[in-house]
Amino acid sequence: MSAFDRPRFLRVYVAFAYLFLFAPILVVVLFSFNSIKSLQNFEGFSLRWYEEFLDDPTLRESLFASLEIAVLTMVAGTVLGTMLAIGLVRSRARWSGSANVLMLIPLVVPEIVAGISALLIFSQIGIQLSILTVILAHITFSISYVAIVVRARLATMGTEAEEAAMDLGATRWQAVRMVLLPGLWPAIVAAGLLVFALSFDDFVLSFFTTGEDVQPLPVRIWSAIRFGISPTINAIGTLMMVVSITAIGLALLIPRLFGRRESGVKVLTGQEGG
Amino acid sequence: MADAIRLEGVTKRFGEHAAVDDVSLDIGQGEFFSLLGPSGCGKTTTLRMIAGFEQPSEGRILLEGEPVDDVPPYGRNVNTVFQSYALFEHLNVEDNVAFGLKRKKVAKDEIGRRVGEALELVNLERRASARTSELSGGQQQRVALARALVNRPAVLLLDEPLGALDLKLRRQMQVELKEIQREVGITFVYVTHDQEEALAMSDRIAVMHEGRVVQCGDPEEVYEHPDAPFVAGFIGTSNLMEGVAQGDGKVKIASGQVVPAPLPEGCDAGTAVQIAVRPEKIALDELEEGMVSLEGTIEQRVYQGVVTQVTVSLGDGARLVALEQNTYRARSDDRWDPGTKVKLGWHPEHCLVLR
Amino acid sequence: MSEGFWNRFLVPPAVWLLVLFAFPICLVLALSFGYVDDLGRAVYATDLDNYADAFDPTYLPVMVRSVLYAVATAVLCLLIGYPIAYFIARFGGRYRYALIAALVLPFFVNYLVRTYAWVALLSDEGLVNNALIDVGITNDPIQIINTPWAVIGGLTYGYLVFMILPIYASLERMDPAVIEAGKDLYGNRLQTFLHVTLPQTRQGILAGSVLVFLPAVGDFVAAQLLGGPDTYMVGNLIQDQFFAGNNWPFGAALTVVMMLFLSIFMFGYLRSAARESRAAL
Numbered sequence: 058m059s060a061f062d063r064p065r066f067l068r069v070y071v072a073f074a075y076l077f078l079f080a081p082i083l084v085v086v087l088f089s090f091n092s093i094k095s096l097q098n099f100e101g102f103s104l105r106w107y108e109e110f111l112d113d114p115t116l117r118e119s120l121f122a123s124l125e126i127a128v129l130t131m132v133a134g135t136v137l138g139t140m141l142a143i144g145l146v147r148s149r150a151r152w153s154g155s156a157n158v159l160m161l162i163p164l165v166v167p168e169i170v171a172g173i174s175a176l177l178i179f180s181q182i183g184i185q186l187s188i189l190t191v192i193l194a195h196i197t198f199s200i201s202y203v204a205i206v207v208r209a210r211l212a213t214m215g216t217e218a219e220e221a222a223m224d225l226g227a228t229r230w231q232a233v234r235m236v237l238l239p240g241l242w243p244a245i246v247a248a249g250l251l252v253f254a255l256s257f258d259d260f261v262l263s264f265f266t267t268g269e270d271v272q273p274l275p276v277r278i279w280s281a282i283r284f285g286i287s288p289t290i291n292a293i294g295t296l297m298m299v300v301s302i303t304a305i306g307l308a309l310l311i312p313r314l315f316g317r318r319e320s321g322v323k324v325l326t327g328q329e330g331g
Numbered sequence: 332m333a334d335a336i337r338l339e340g341v342t343k344r345f346g347e348h349a350a351v352d353d354v355s356l357d358i359g360q361g362e363f364f365s366l367l368g369p370s371g372c373g374k375t376t377t378l379r380m381i382a383g384f385e386q387p388s389e390g391r392i393l394l395e396g397e398p399v400d401d402v403p404p405y406g407r408n409v410n411t412v413f414q415s416y417a418l419f420e421h422l423n424v425e426d427n428v429a430f431g432l433k434r435k436k437v438a439k440d441e442i443g444r445r446v447g448e449a450l451e452l453v454n455l456e457r458r459a460s461a462r463t464s465e466l467s468g469g470q471q472q473r474v475a476l477a478r479a480l481v482n483r484p485a486v487l488l489l490d491e492p493l494g495a496l497d498l499k500l501r502r503q504m505q506v507e508l509k510e511i512q513r514e515v516g517i518t519f520v521y522v523t524h525d526q527e528e529a530l531a532m533s534d535r536i537a538v539m540h541e542g543r544v545v546q547c548g549d550p551e552e553v554y555e556h557p558d559a560p561f562v563a564g565f566i567g568t569s570n571l572m573e574g575v576a577q578g579d580g581k582v583k584i585a586s587g588q589v590v591p592a593p594l595p596e597g598c599d600a601g602t603a604v605q606i607a608v609r610p611e612k613i614a615l616d617e618l619e620e621g622m623v624s625l626e627g628t629i630e631q632r633v634y635q636g637v638v639t640q641v642t643v644s645l646g647d648g649a650r651l652v653a654l655e656q657n658t659y660r661a662r663s664d665d666r667w668d669p670g671t672k673v674k675l676g677w678h679p680e681h682c683l684v685l686r
Numbered sequence: 687m688s689e690g691f692w693n694r695f696l697v698p699p700a701v702w703l704l705v706l707f708a709f710p711i712c713l714v715l716a717l718s719f720g721y722v723d724d725l726g727r728a729v730y731a732t733d734l735d736n737y738a739d740a741f742d743p744t745y746l747p748v749m750v751r752s753v754l755y756a757v758a759t760a761v762l763c764l765l766i767g768y769p770i771a772y773f774i775a776r777f778g779g780r781y782r783y784a785l786i787a788a789l790v791l792p793f794f795v796n797y798l799v800r801t802y803a804w805v806a807l808l809s810d811e812g813l814v815n816n817a818l819i820d821v822g823i824t825n826d827p828i829q830i831i832n833t834p835w836a837v838i839g840g841l842t843y844g845y846l847v848f849m850i851l852p853i854y855a856s857l858e859r860m861d862p863a864v865i866e867a868g869k870d871l872y873g874n875r876l877q878t879f880l881h882v883t884l885p886q887t888r889q890g891i892l893a894g895s896v897l898v899f900l901p902a903v904g905d906f907v908a909a910q911l912l913g914g915p916d917t918y919m920v921g922n923l924i925q926d927q928f929f930a931g932n933n934w935p936f937g938a939a940l941t942v943v944m945m946l947f948l949s950i951f952m953f954g955y956l957r958s959a960a961r962e963s964r965a966a967l
Contacts, residue, residue, distance in 0.1 A: 169941070
């Protein structure tokens with residue numbers, strides 16, 4: 058009998074695999090509450106590393122910077138990404154086919170390439186690196202993510218409701234505002250939260266485009282790790298995890314709250330709209 | 332008074348293909364006018380051009396005497412009830428119905444009043460605050476109707492609005508729609524592929540085929556005097572038979588018999604024609620005075636409740652379908668078994684000659 | 687619905703992407719032909735020196751190493767990840783969404799922090815070594831960190847989920863009736879798996895491999911944190927040129943070379959995917 062005849066074996070394997078996946082995370086979280094400065098011996102429960110993190114002005118600054126960047130990226134990214142999705146689906150121009158492909162390119166470009174090209178254009182134009190440049194770079198790469206999520210949803214919506222609106226006296230633009238956008242809203246929100254989480258967690262792109270003064274949190278973590286490991290990093294990591302999970306959790310739940318019966322997962326992947 | 336709608340030589344091409352081909356129609360005020368035809372005949376495209384969602388490639392459209400070439404849908408005094416209802420899912424019933432009035436910036440209390448009236452008209456006043464997803468198909472359809480009517484348009488366009496409903500509901504809605512139209516007095520332009528529906532509801536019907544209007548007239552005219560084989564075949568069943576005109580009012584049909592038939596002008600001996608006799612006009616066995624009489628053999632009986640469909644073979648592959656109504660004079664079963672020889676006949680004026 | 691109306695929606699995002707994405711990439715290409723002057727400033731030119739340097743013995747091994755590590759990562763991800771995907775698809779039942787969620791959850795922890803966790807675990811004073819010493823397998827800490835396998839391990843851990851999800855998706859899409867038919871035909875599960883399931887999931891495997899391989903080639907985090915100078919990857923090299931080394935044109939050239947290599951790979955993948963979908967028709 059081969060191994061595949063017994064799912065039992067597979068079950069054991071998968072259990073170990075999940076353990077392997079979670080173990081480092083659990084270690085990180087656990088030792089963030091360590092009462093002593095050690096990542097090997099757990100001595101007792103304490104919040105001192107969180108206090109150190111929040112007491113440190115540079116780290117606090119970085120936390121707020123990361124949040125600010127994520128929020129602005131979310132707003133601008135969803136606006137531009139939604140416009141892109143609408144334009145691509147509705148425009149019957151001959152070049153919209155290739156535009157579709159171009160929209161996907163930012164997603165397959167390795168982050169290091171994205172980072173370098175962003176760095177080059179900023180230095181070429183003469184903008185000094187700062188939070189602003191990080192935001193600009195993040196927005197650039199969030200546009201594609203938003204466009205894909207919104208487009209998937211848009212493709213399932215017909216134009217009839219908008220025609221009905223126009224029939225009833227709405228101009229084309231009013232029809233978009235009052236019928237199309239409300240219909241897309243769950244997808245837009247879900248995409249926005251996705252982009253928030255991606256931006257908040259981003260390292261490589263931020264690394265290349267950040268200034269000296271205020272740096273996003275992941276960049277600070279990088280510097281800190283280079284100096285040596287410390288439970289403060291664990292604390293930061295745990296906090297960041299909570300923020301990201303909350304954002305994605307909201308992205309999955311919010312479509313439900315809108316009174317639609319489908320799950321957020323389906324909205325993000327563009328299946329049957331409500 | 333100007334016609335409510337006038338189409339002059341309207342053609343619509345998509346690429347090479349003409350979906351609507353040189354259509355001219357006059358639709359009067361307060362008429363219930365149907366566009367009837369199979370899928371792809373151009374009836375929906377014609378409707379969309381009246382509404383303003385498509386522009387004619389050729390010809391022009393006039394609403395109440397005024398050409399509307401460049402007028403967008405939101406500028407026309409026309410409202411549409413869509414096949415899929417196209418309700419606004421993020422709004423509840425009364426907000427859906429109020430939508431058009433709000434665009435026209437009608438005063439708030441008047442909106443409330445008119446919305447209430449419209450909902451009463453379609454019997455949905457108790458569901459005013461429901462969400463559209465909570466409604467049944469029939470209810471959604473009525474919201475769509477109310478939403479269109481509340482604006483008091485000059486013309487209401489309906490694109491196969493009853494297609495998604497089951498038979499019983501559809502029949503009920505047909506009656507209701509007709510009543511509403513009479514009550515409100517608005518011109519209705521109704522698109523359907525269901526000829527029974529068109530016959531039941533319309534003041535006039537335009538039968539369309541491959542982009543053209545083949546015949547336009549009131550239901551009786553279109554049914555009893557079809558101009559073309561297509562109309563005869565599309566509306567009701569027809570019993571079309573090939574034949575050759577014999578001159579002096581006679582036609583020799585394919586199976587050899589010669590029958591008297593009213594020949595139209597210019598139909599000389601030797602012309603190939605088709606004759607059509609409606610099944611319900613055929614008498615089986617008990618013929619009346621003056622009827623054409625033929626002999627045949629019963630091929631098949633199909634019991635359909637209200638009527639029994641009897642297929643009779645005349646020999647040589649020619650066959651006729653007759654309808655035997657299941658009335659108080661109904662006969663017992665064994666009379667019409669397959670194989671039985673039977674006489675059938677019809678009055679000469681019920682035989683149509685078509686080319 | 688007039689054309690111009692919808693086209694207007696495309697303008698702002700298109701302009702943004704042109705200015706901040708397309709044009710900058712062209713800049714990278716342009717700069718790769720440049721050089722650094724005496725004052726340390728990057729100058730645009732038309733030399734191919736950077737490309738020559740990129741392929742010379744000092745640097746070529748780094749690029750080759752990157753590809754090898756990335757391939758190893760993809761293979762490991764496949765070997766580790768396929769059974770997981772298979773289990774969830776076949777035996778997950780109503781828990782499958784929970785299992786997928788649990789799978790994805792660790793990936794909401796920042797990539798840096800996740801890799802850092804492995805640093806903590808694998809270092810000489812780390813938990814793994816401590817455990818090995820306590821259990822008695824060894825007396826001195828083993829050098830785990832700072833080795834190629836530490837880097838590959840870190841990469842695998844970082845990108846595993848990108849392999850699992852596409853494979854899971856293609857397994858989900860499979861018709862269970864096909865597996866049943868296969869079992870009838872082949873008799874036992876292993877044969878069925880090799881001859882029926884595996885080929886059907888080829889698209890998923892390819893997609894997953896691409897999603898792992900592409901970013902892994904350019905990754906510098908794992909190599910920096912878990913490795914040393916001997917495990918330098920092209921990402922580290924590039925990063926160096928832009929920060930410590932201050933040779934932006936060379937860095938640009940390395941980037942272009944890497945991009946070209948990845949493009950060839952992507953092109954091959956897309957052609958194979960297109961052939962697959964044509965064959966499926």
